[in-house]
Amino acid sequence: MALYAIGDLHLSLSSGKPMDVFGGGWEDYVEKIKVGFSELQNDDVCVLCGDLSWGMSFGESLEDIKFISALPGRKIILKGNHDYWWDTATKMRSYFSDNAIENIEILHNNCYFYKNTAICGTRGWQFDSAEEPEHNAKITAREAARLRASLEAAGEAQEKLCFLHYPPRFADSVSAAIVDVMAEYGVKRCWYGHLHGSAHHAAAQGTIDAVEYNLISADYLGFKPQLVME
Numbered sequence: 664m665a666l667y668a669i670g671d672l673h674l675s676l677s678s679g680k681p682m683d684v685f686g687g688g689w690e691d692y693v694e695k696i697k698v699g700f701s702e703l704q705n706d707d708v709c710v711l712c713g714d715l716s717w718g719m720s721f722g723e724s725l726e727d728i729k730f731i732s733a734l735p736g737r738k739i740i741l742k743g744n745h746d747y748w749w750d751t752a753t754k755m756r757s758y759f760s761d762n763a764i765e766n767i768e769i770l771h772n773n774c775y776f777y778k779n780t781a782i783c784g785t786r787g788w789q790f791d792s793a794e795e796p797e798h799n800a801k802i803t804a805r806e807a808a809r810l811r812a813s814l815e816a817a818g819e820a821q822e823k824l825c826f827l828h829y830p831p832r833f834a835d836s837v838s839a840a841i842v843d844v845m846a847e848y849g850v851k852r853c854w855y856g857h858l859h860g861s862a863h864h865a866a867a868q869g870t871i872d873a874v875e876y877n878l879i880s881a882d883y884l885g886f887k888p889q890l891v892m893e
């Protein structure tokens with residue numbers, strides 16, 4: 664039994680936007696994902712950090728969700744900026760149950776437990792964009808509140824892990840609102856996705872201000888989930 668994480672599968676099995684055309688390791692990426700997950704067992708847990716499906720609706724995402732469900736292990740998913748198919752938690756749960764999807768759970772204002780460790784997180788936001796500063800501040804504050812709700816739900820868990828879609832740090836920039844909430848709740852380890860291609864080079868990695876950061880975009884990991892803990 665082990666806990667893993669990976670982000671940005673960017674599946675498009677029925678929505679016409681396969682990533683293979685981009686190169687940069689994305690060729691045959693669906694097969695690479697299958698191979699990458701083949702080491703997982705059904706009692707493992709994998710957190711999927713957003714950008715799961717290019718589908719624009721439940722219907723368009725269904726083949727992708729079925730593919731994710733068929734991969735070994737229980738999956739805990741959070742939303743990425745490209746998950747336009749995503750809806751309210753209630754509608755998502757109905758969508759999953761209507762389609763006999765039983766091993767995918769949603770991380771949104773809540774947390775899950777792996778042994779004594781809490782799996783917490785939210786999507787996050789693109790904090791360092793100079794465009795629309797008021798809008799960015801509003802969304803960042805909302806995401807920080809969602810992260811707080813998730814960490815609060817963890818109670819007195821032995822360790823609280825933080826999973827995000829957007830990086831909380833990039834190059835020399837930092838999302839103070841998100842990082843402050845992590846510090847307040849004693850988060851020591853954080854995993855995030857969203858960054859692709861040349862952006863990998865500027866990713867915050869390793870320990871910064873007592874928090875260990877891990878970039879887990881699928882193309883960065885070679886489409887193999889990263890082991891978080893056993």
Ligand SMILES: [Fe+2]
Pocket residue numbers: 671673714743857858859
């Ligand atoms: Fe992505």
Ligand SMILES: [Fe+2]
Pocket residue numbers: 714743744745828856857858
């Ligand atoms: Fe993204």
